[in-house]
Amino acid sequence: MSLLHLPPPSPSRLTSLRNSFSVITLNSLRVSSQRCRFNQSRLTLTPTASLTVDSHSPTTSSGRGSTEEGDSPKVLLEVRDLTAVIAESKAQILKGVNLVIREGEIHAIMGKNGSGKSTFSKVLVGHPDYEVTGGSAIFKGENLLDMDPEERSLFGLFMSFQSPIEIPGVSNMDFLNMAYNARMRKLGRKELGPIEFYEVISRKLDVVNMKIDFLNRNVNEGFSGGERKRNEILQLAVLGADLSVLDEIDSGLDVDALQDVAKAVNGLLTPKNSVLMITHYQRLLDYIRPNYIHIMDDGRIVKTGDISIAKVLEKEGYKAISSA
Amino acid sequence: MATVTFSPPFRFSPISSFPSKFRTRTRFIIPPLSSLTPRAALSDPFVLEIAQTLEDSVSTPSPSSLPPPPLQKLRDTSSESILSMSWPTRKDEPFRFIDTSFIKQSRIHPIPIPSPSSDLAGISSDTQFPSLVIVDGHIVPSASQLSGFPDGVYVGSISGISSEAIMEKVLQLVSDFHDGDLFWSLNGIGAPDVTVIFVPAGCQVEKPLHLRFYSREGGEIGSNYMPLSSPRVLVLVEKGGEIGIIEEYSGGDADKCYWANSVIQLALEEEAKIHHSYIQAQTASAAHIKWTFVRQESSSNYELVEISAGGKLSRHNLHVQQVGPDTITELSAFHLSVSDQTQDLHSRLVLDHPRGYSRQLHKSIVAHSSGQAVFDGNIKVNRYAQQTDAGQLTKNLLLEPRATVNVKPNLQIIADDVKCSHGAAISDLEEDQIFYFQARGIDLETTRKALVFAFGSEVVERLPYNSLKKKVQSHVKALLETTSGGAP
Numbered sequence: 001m002s003l004l005h006l007p008p009p010s011p012s013r014l015t016s017l018r019n020s021f022s023v024i025t026l027n028s029l030r031v032s033s034q035r036c037r038f039n040q041s042r043l044t045l046t047p048t049a050s051l052t053v054d055s056h057s058p059t060t061s062s063g064r065g066s067t068e069e070g071d072s073p074k075v076l077l078e079v080r081d082l083t084a085v086i087a088e089s090k091a092q093i094l095k096g097v098n099l100v101i102r103e104g105e106i107h108a109i110m111g112k113n114g115s116g117k118s119t120f121s122k123v124l125v126g127h128p129d130y131e132v133t134g135g136s137a138i139f140k141g142e143n144l145l146d147m148d149p150e151e152r153s154l155f156g157l158f159m160s161f162q163s164p165i166e167i168p169g170v171s172n173m174d175f176l177n178m179a180y181n182a183r184m185r186k187l188g189r190k191e192l193g194p195i196e197f198y199e200v201i202s203r204k205l206d207v208v209n210m211k212i213d214f215l216n217r218n219v220n221e222g223f224s225g226g227e228r229k230r231n232e233i234l235q236l237a238v239l240g241a242d243l244s245v246l247d248e249i250d251s252g253l254d255v256d257a258l259q260d261v262a263k264a265v266n267g268l269l270t271p272k273n274s275v276l277m278i279t280h281y282q283r284l285l286d287y288i289r290p291n292y293i294h295i296m297d298d299g300r301i302v303k304t305g306d307i308s309i310a311k312v313l314e315k316e317g318y319k320a321i322s323s324a
Numbered sequence: 325m326a327t328v329t330f331s332p333p334f335r336f337s338p339i340s341s342f343p344s345k346f347r348t349r350t351r352f353i354i355p356p357l358s359s360l361t362p363r364a365a366l367s368d369p370f371v372l373e374i375a376q377t378l379e380d381s382v383s384t385p386s387p388s389s390l391p392p393p394p395l396q397k398l399r400d401t402s403s404e405s406i407l408s409m410s411w412p413t414r415k416d417e418p419f420r421f422i423d424t425s426f427i428k429q430s431r432i433h434p435i436p437i438p439s440p441s442s443d444l445a446g447i448s449s450d451t452q453f454p455s456l457v458i459v460d461g462h463i464v465p466s467a468s469q470l471s472g473f474p475d476g477v478y479v480g481s482i483s484g485i486s487s488e489a490i491m492e493k494v495l496q497l498v499s500d501f502h503d504g505d506l507f508w509s510l511n512g513i514g515a516p517d518v519t520v521i522f523v524p525a526g527c528q529v530e531k532p533l534h535l536r537f538y539s540r541e542g543g544e545i546g547s548n549y550m551p552l553s554s555p556r557v558l559v560l561v562e563k564g565g566e567i568g569i570i571e572e573y574s575g576g577d578a579d580k581c582y583w584a585n586s587v588i589q590l591a592l593e594e595e596a597k598i599h600h601s602y603i604q605a606q607t608a609s610a611a612h613i614k615w616t617f618v619r620q621e622s623s624s625n626y627e628l629v630e631i632s633a634g635g636k637l638s639r640h641n642l643h644v645q646q647v648g649p650d651t652i653t654e655l656s657a658f659h660l661s662v663s664d665q666t667q668d669l670h671s672r673l674v675l676d677h678p679r680g681y682s683r684q685l686h687k688s689i690v691a692h693s694s695g696q697a698v699f700d701g702n703i704k705v706n707r708y709a710q711q712t713d714a715g716q717l718t719k720n721l722l723l724e725p726r727a728t729v730n731v732k733p734n735l736q737i738i739a740d741d742v743k744c745s746h747g748a749a750i751s752d753l754e755e756d757q758i759f760y761f762q763a764r765g766i767d768l769e770t771t772r773k774a775l776v777f778a779f780g781s782e783v784v785e786r787l788p789y790n791s792l793k794k795k796v797q798s799h800v801k802a803l804l805e806t807t808s809g810g811a812p
Binding site for chain 1: 756766
């Protein structure tokens, strides 16, 4: 426990440290996650510091999240003891999720199928299939759970869908224009007609490496898996977000598409905004480097660490983590 | 939803062949009950009365101005067939879901030829295509614009045909269809003219022909006075020919009451191709009943896109008859009921030859609590129609409590080596689609409007001409704006 209160490491120390994940650190990590994950004292720490403590092996490739020593970035999202059920069957999926995300951080949630990762991301954006039964989610200081889905979006929360739905009869261009104008209205800025908006959007297409005719097609209709994911990122590029939840943005992508999507996401990052990735595979984490990796199991985050957790996962599977 | 039964509601007495060009015309005499002949025993006095009125409206004053033989033949066969018909009621299967009584309760008055000096200012000319204007069933040459067709193409009144060969073909086709109903026959009796469109063999007409049907005469609502027009068109495309037809209906004053009883026949010879766009935008109090009869020879290609949004009562009877193998038939329809109105499509596709390919999509939106949509789509795959590939789908969106849709997609298959599918869906908007919009910050009202509009777009987008597509889109948009359909 006392380890958690170590001062933040200096940048030179961070860069010199190598990944040296071990079963022992895993054990200590698990203990800490069970006992005091994200409690009050945790909030005083800079994230990178806690990483260092947990694993003795920080990966600081991005160096994000602790730009100034001792000056902790603001908390963006704080989820406490969040529980949720499927609205129809009342089956409990989330059994007390705790998570804190600060400005500029990249987090990844990994876990087996059915562990609740996707449910968690859907609950955050207010999907009607799920009902929150307890706990809290504070986003930018406001109660997220009180907001309608569109308010959450306008307030700066974006989720890329795992399987974006087809909208026959609505062109991608019109859809983006509607979403863009909703945002402009919220910000009290001028809404754009189709011609002005075309100017805005055509510049963004390069971000996801898509051709202009992409805009004339109906939303996701007949899109390949890769095109759907690119389209989600295009929406993110046009709308912007303080926190982007990327739900399996890597599934169904070949390496080229994955690189394009990752490059686009990296290009959108600023010291202020944050990303929460949901993924099965370490592959994505090679392209978008997280500060934190959380392991989800049976509706809870059971372990938090750095990129080295993912390496253990890749080699030995979830068993190595849950049995460790 | 599907059924595989079909029982014709009317039994028609076989039409005798006409050995001579002229035949004495059947006169309608409404007999006193006691003197009914056995055949007339089935007659409906109301039907005979309308038939009589219609016949009087087209009767020619002197023998010197006799109608061309095909028109005479049409009138004769129609008069013949009507003797055994009665006004439909809800007990007749094809009319189970529609109420035609408001027509029956009106004083029906066939509209005479407008005087040449008539004011045609109300008829807009916003078309970029060659167009033929037909006002209350009568061609108005002065308002039409028919230049630019290739040599050999004929567009105009049946009386203007000079080629004997064409006249002969028209004569054969004009009363070639024996599965019509009362309204088919009433049109045959009352049609003042037949508009003939002839495309010779191998001729591909680049620009579509825009047929603009306009209803100008109307009775005041509540006046019980219902003017009736009976426009009739025959399209004949010879081997390898190709043309696009836009058939558009509209009316004048929004609060006028009228009845348009229209028929279009399309005959496609071998390898002929017709793209047919049908836009029904009659005024809100109108009755609109239309027949489309298509005859497809081998390897011909017929594509129909229908958008029906007007009228208080709109009924489209569509019959496609395959008369050779390897035909392609694509039928799409979008029906919109935004007020106390009924949109009805009864379609029948009869396949008698091998390797026919057909797709049918019907979509309807009912956005009013007393609005209604009806679809009865029958596909008959007969014994010799092996390797038929037929698909049929109907999707319906009900936006108000008590809004009604009655759908009956049905396949009758006798051949044993075929690929056929059909389906029906009736729903509100899809939750997942709504959520996708909301997740991008778009409010519910905007979302619903966009999704409702998009529902019809699937069909509207199939219209082949951009200017027409845009015009229809803004019309549909305006109609949807008038409803609460966009609101949660």
